[in-house]
Amino acid sequence: MANEKNVQNLGSLRESLTGIETFYVVDYQGLSAGQLTRLRQDIRAKGGQMIVAKNTLINIALQAGGRDLSEALKGPSALVLAQDDPAGVAKTLSDASKANDRGIPTMKGGFVEGRAVDVRVIERLASLGSKQSLQGEFVGVLSAHLSNFVGILEAYQAKLGGGAAEAQA
Template identity: 80%
Template sequence: MFDTKEVHRVANEKNQQNLSSLRGSLSGVDTFYVVDYQGLTAGQLSKLRKDIREKGGQLIVAKNTLINIALQDGGRDFADALKGPSALVLAHEDPAGVAKTLSDAAKANDKGIPAMKGGLVEGNRVDVKVIERLASLGSKQSLQSEFVGVLSSHLSSFVGILEAYKAKLEEGAGAPVDTSSAVADTEAVSAEVLSADAAPDDSAPEATV
C-alpha cells in the first residue's frame, strides 16, 4: 500500500526542482513564446525541440502552475495564456527564426500545432498577430543573406558602370585612363547603399504591451 504522505513529499520535491530549473532557464530571457503543443506525437515534439535548438532557442514543457509561478517571479503574468497543455519556447538568439520555426511546424500538420497563445518580445508582452508578423520576417541568417544579396547587386552594377566608363574613355583617347576618381565615387555610393540598407525598417511591427 502506498504511503500518501511520502507520495506527496516526493511530488513536492520534484515540483520544487522543476520550478528551480524553470527559474534558471528564464533568467535573463526577454523573448519567449507560449504555445499549445497538444496533439503533437513524441516524434514531432522531438523534432520541434531540435529545430528550435538549431535557432538558438529552447522548448520547455512543464505544468502551467509552475510556469506561471516562474514567470510571476520575474514580474510577468501569463495566467490568461496558460490554459490547457502549454509549453514555453525561449528565443535566446534569434526571435524571428524561432517564431518562424514554430509557424512552419504548425503548417506541417492539419491541426495547426503548435498553436501560439502569446509571448514576450524584447521585454514587451505581445499578442499572436505580432508573433505571426515576426515569423514572416524569417530568421536572422536569411535576413543577413538577403541584405548581402541586395548589396552585391548594387556593387555589381557600379563595377559594370565603371568598366564601361573606362573602356569608352580609353577608346576615345587612345590611352589608358586614370579611373581613381570613378573608383572613389563608386566607393562613396556603395557606402551610401550600405548605410541605407542597414537602416532600421520603420514598418516593422510594434510590440503590444
C-alpha cells in the same frame, strides 16, 4: 509543504528564464512523441529551447521575473525560449503548425524583447525570416548605397580635377 519535484522544476524553470527576453507560449497537445521530438530538435537548431511544465509553475516563474502571461496559460502549455534568433524560432513554430493538418503547435502569446505580445505579432515575426537572412539583406542594402555614394564622390572628384587641368592648359 510543497512537492519536492515541483520545487526542483520551478528552480530549473527560473534558471532557464534568466536573461531570456523573448519566449513564446504554445499549445503542443495532439503532437505525437516523434513530432514533439522533431519540433524540439528544430527549435534547438535555431538556438531555442522548448520547456514543457505545469502552467502553475510557468506562471510562478514568469511572475517572479515581472512578466505575466496568465491569460495564455490555459490548457496544455509549453514555453519556447528564443535566445539567438527570435524570428527563426517563431518561423520554426509556424512551419511546424502549417505542416500539421490540425495546426499544432498553436501560439498562445509570448514576450518579445521584454514586451508582452499577442499571437499576431508572433506570426508577423515568423514571416520575417531568420536573423542571418535579415542581416544579409541589410548588408546588401548598405553596400548598394555605399557604392552609389562612392560613385558620386568619384564623379565630383573628376569634375574638380578636370576643371583644374583645363585651367592650367
